[in-house]
Amino acid sequence: MQNKNSSQSLALVYVWSKKIRLFHWLNVLCVFLLITFGLIILNSKALGVTSDGKVLLKTCHVLVGYIFCINLLLRYVLGFFGTGFEKWSATLAFNKGFAAELKEYRQGAQKAYQGHNPAGKLMITVMFLALSIQMVSGLVIAGTDIYYPPFGGYFKEQIAIDSTQVELIKPYTKENVDTEKYKAMRDLRSPFITMHVYSFYLLLLLIPLHIAGVxxxxxxxKSSITSAMINGYKTLPKD
Ligand code: HEM
Incomplete structure (x- = not known):
């Protein structure tokens, strides 16, 4: 392939595997839905959502959350056991020599990158951190709020007056619930809610920054990085 402007030879280079692209777009879809449900939950009082409506919204949020978590966990597996640009060393800003790579990038020494450029690696590292915080805090609050897996069963047993009848405990009802133990559970959950909300605000900042960076x-x-996340190929100088 010949670049018209510089007459430099270009080659199509396969960079992003099918697994990476699938992870990326499923993650985009899940995060979009989670933010939408999250915004409604956050403003449910102002929107006049009923108690039942809130439980429904939280259930939908958590069900999408499970897909999000499985997708993210599979990406962790790829990071450790995948090949090429799937590996953490090609994704996160922790590889040996990263500081030198970043310096070179800032000096504009390298014109294009096969995988992520160093600024992209930094952005993705912070994004993975925020997404991981959402996953862990989300799973804990799903257990303490609507008693959903993986921790819901455990919390029900903790707050039950009669632990042989935990099935009587339902979201937003007091049947078979020990008030003191319920309060202790809510106190335990409080820092996780704080994490969930602040990490959500961080994501609201990171997402437009990520798009601007792209x-x-x-x-x-000029290496077709957007279409590369669709078809896998970047257009790069042959040398
Ligand atoms: C990118 C991922 C996520 C984003 C942006 C997000 C965002 C939000 C937001 C903004 C709220 C409202 C907070 C509030 O009312 O104080 C919320 C609530 C909640 N989220 Fe997430 N969330 C994400 C992932 C998850 C996951 C993976 C789960 C669990 C599987 C989860 C479970 C919950 C639950 C149970 C609530 C209700 C908390 C409550 O207000 O009582 N979230 N989420």
Whole structure:
């Protein structure tokens, strides 16, 4: 392939595997739905949502949350056991020599990158951190709020007056619930809610930054990074 402007030879290079692309777009879809449900939950009082409505919204949020968690966990597996650009060393900003890579990037020494450029690695590292916080805190609050797996059964047993009848405990009802133990559970949950909300705000900041970074890099490197996340191929200088 020949670049018209510079007459430099270009090659199509296969960079993103099917697994990476599937993870990326499923993650985008899940995060979009989780943010939408999350915003409604956060503003449920102002929107006049009833108690039953809230339980329904939280249930939908948690069900999408499970898909999000499984997808993210599979990405962890790829990071450790995958090949090429699936590996953590090609994804996160912790690889040996990263500081030198970043310096070189800031000096503009390298024109294009096969995988992520160092700025992209930094962004993705912070994003994975925020997504992981959402996963862990989400699973804990799903257990303490609507008693959903993996921790719901455990918390029901903790707060039950009669532990042989835990099935009587339902979200937002007091039947078979020990008030003191319920309060202790809510206290335990409180820092997880704080984490969930702050990490959500962090994601609201990171997502537009990520999109801006992609647009900037697309214009600077001209290596079709957006379509590469669809078909897997980047357009890179042959050398
Ligand atoms: C990118 C991922 C996620 C985002 C952006 C997100 C966002 C939010 C937001 C904004 C709220 C409202 C907070 C509040 O009312 O104080 C919320 C609530 C909640 N989230 Fe998530 N969430 C995510 C992932 C998850 C996951 C993976 C789960 C569990 C599987 C989960 C479970 C819950 C539950 C149970 C609530 C209700 C908490 C409550 O208000 O009582 N979330 N989420």
């Amino acid at each position: 647009i900037y890099t697309e214009r600077k490197e």
